[in-house]
Amino acid sequence: MTTQPSGSTAPPDTRSTPPPVPDLIRAGVVTRFGGPEVLRTVRLPRPVRAPGHALVRVHAASVNQGETKIRRGLVPELGSPPFVLGSDLSGTVVEAEPNGRFRVGDEVYGIHFIGTYAEIVSVPEASLAARPATVDHPTAAALPVAARTALIAVVEYADLRAGQRILIHAAAGGVGHLAVQLARQRGAYVLGTARAAHHRFLRDLGVHEPVDYTRTDFRSVARDVDVVLDLVGGDYGRLSLDALRPDGLLLGAALDPGVTEPEAHRRGRRYRWLGGTRLTAPLDTIRELVDAGQLSVHVERTYPLSELAAAHARADTGRVTGKLVVTIDDVPAAGGAA
Template identity: 55%
Template sequence: MLETIEVPRPEPRAGHVVVRLGATSVNPVDCKLRSGAVTFLGEPPFTLGFDLSGTVVDVGDGVTEFRSGDEVFGMVHSRTGTYSEYVLARAGSLAPRPANVDHHTAAALPTAALTARQALDLAKVVAGERVLIHAAAGGVGHLAVQLAVLRGARVICTARAANHEFLRDLGADEVIDYTATDFTTAVRDVDVVLDLVGGDYGSRSLRVLRPDGRYVTAQQSDAGEDPRVALVTGAPSPAQLAEIGELVGAGRVRVHIDQAIPLAQAGKAHELSESGRVRGKLVLTPW
């Protein structure tokens, strides 16, 4: 259950800053934590949210990276999450927000872009390789498509027909409508699969992978013990986030915001996320 409550503004702990929220964003894991499908934050009540963009308003002891007034974005993993007007964040998990990247765009990035980037790193994607991306139109997927294209990969996507033009605009070479065509009949011998769906997409993906290919999944799947299989867990990395922020600021990576919704309507945002039909990212705003 989601509930809006009044709490005191957090005090800055050592190594932490307090950030006034500019925007946060919804990740599917937020909905899974709300429903109890995943429990890694412990027993409720806790504040949801991992992504933030905002302004530093208080600095704890030992923080040298930031001062009050600095614009930052990043990933916060704690029970005092980012669906909040003021957020306590570890200074070491934040990066400076580029001046030409607005709060909505910056808040959409941390979990999705870091997961996309770290998945491509894990798969060691290099120029010329064919990369199949499942759920390419979503938050992680649409960024993974662009980051893979920047590495010189040829990108094949699974998505509904309504998202094909969107994905081709982002640089996808081929798009498979998974509602009409079984991808295992449409593609073969790919170098890398990035699976953002999971379940039986695991074993099916292994069937279209080269013998020396790599399958990286962000979701539990039935791919089993195959040595080509790896699970990615998006982790905070201010250095990688700063690089991604620069790419976005330079217009080399585009962030698609499906909708920006006030935090007070987070329940509506969760319903949309759980529909599985969000294109790009859902952003939450504090006003």
Template identity: 50%
Template sequence: MRAISQNSFGGPDVLRTIEIPRPEPGPGEVLVRVAATSVNPADWKVRAGHVLLGDPPFTLGFDVSGTVAALGSGVTGFAVGEEVFGMVFGRFGAYAEYVVAQAESLVRKPEALDHVHAAALPSAATTAWQALAGLRAGERVLIHAAAGGVGHLAVQIAVARAAEVLGTARADNHEFLLGLGASELIDYRATDFTTVVRDVDMVLDLVGGSYGARSLRVLRPQGRYVDALGSDAEGDPRYVRFYVEPSGADLREIVALIDAGRLRVEVARVLSLAEVAEAHRISESGRVRGKIVLVPWGAA
């Protein structure tokens, strides 16, 4: 089968197509024929060596939507030929024609969701869902990078939980985010959010770095600052460092929101895995509204 691999850390050009044997599912695992995967910021950070997954070679891709090709021993609840989607963790990711995933991290793909949009959801939606787990109705939440892959889903999940949503985003994304239910938006290129925002109950920081200490200034004394990337706010008692965990149970809750018409995923571009280097360049620009999706060679 074909897969994307890299022999060294570096820029997008280290990614290359190789031929490798098709994997076999072990106990508790499912072999999925990949219909689509997506690009997350973690992908290019791992590729470049900023986030360590181990030494190359390895295959990236934390999201998958596709068809069950084989079941490992002990797997129940799925059948060969069934359409599924979910998260993949490990050195052999979904930038490939087939991938092995833990059965507990997969769920059935709803008929209303095509593979492209299903592949855009797992990592980003699960991150948003888990990061906002403590958000209560009536609270004010500030979401940084609100139009991004995780951010635009977090806006909708927060709205579904009856929170008041504020966000930082470029001005050309404000109309989009208002349509998703955001109440107040700040163009970070023109306005320092600390001068116009006050008394929020939660900050979801999808930017990190110097946004941390600045975010603490707009947070209530008993508020929560949830950091998904690493920032200069570490050490404050309100600081929470967040890491996503694959969860089929959470994905089923997310599917329920989709079925109810309360959550949709924005797909910015669909590219072939043959164009994976270009997809990484676009992702690294930081100017993507929603998600970039990759489909197998020749299927774009």
């Protein structure tokens, strides 16, 4: 079952009464900064809904590279352990702001930077949107951070046009495989870096030229491209300037982008980092694309919350195809699920 937030042209109200909210909830906690082994599933008092928030029963979350960095202590300004990790969610509203955007029973997805590996979470209404109706909760949970980043890069920052050429590094990963689809929709010519084992996947997504970065210097294949979306960082940032046409645009997403705006400017290229953009406005667009069959997220594997450390260990390999999902409860695919 999927419903729209109140205030929209809603279909008939078929919401069922959600089960009672427990006093103790299960949550995936970072006990200290470190490897996947620092993650523990514990029981915590259920959170109280904050003003302007909706209390959401989380059915599924996903693993983003950002969370592996927070877990390792690379973003210490977000707080000291112990804390609940997790940024994406797909779930059901169990307590709503009076006269707010959502009602109890609404099915939502969204981004809440710390705390979605939990059965219940209090989330600002502005960080939530109605979830796509055509996919199940685990699939919806794989979308928010990765698809938002891909959309902002390809559509908002690059404003990619038909006939332009884009090079996407880590094209088989969470952000990359969604960016490929968005770039193709805009009529661009797409080059993407990945190991040979991923080239079939890339071609199926629509990549015109997969580049095996383990055998080929991508700069020997990608020349005079209009845009590079660098999802690897480090040396790739500086080297990617060589692949751009004069005044071409490099978009960096990694914590260590390996290049600065003045450096790009000196080389006659433009550079932008993808952080700090509007929080959730793209969630409505992403839902529309998914429900129209124009954007599809690939889930490599789904892990139960009790295997959160295994999910993070897999993410740490840097070899994931698409996304990893963590299911928080036993709620199966919702009505209308693909």
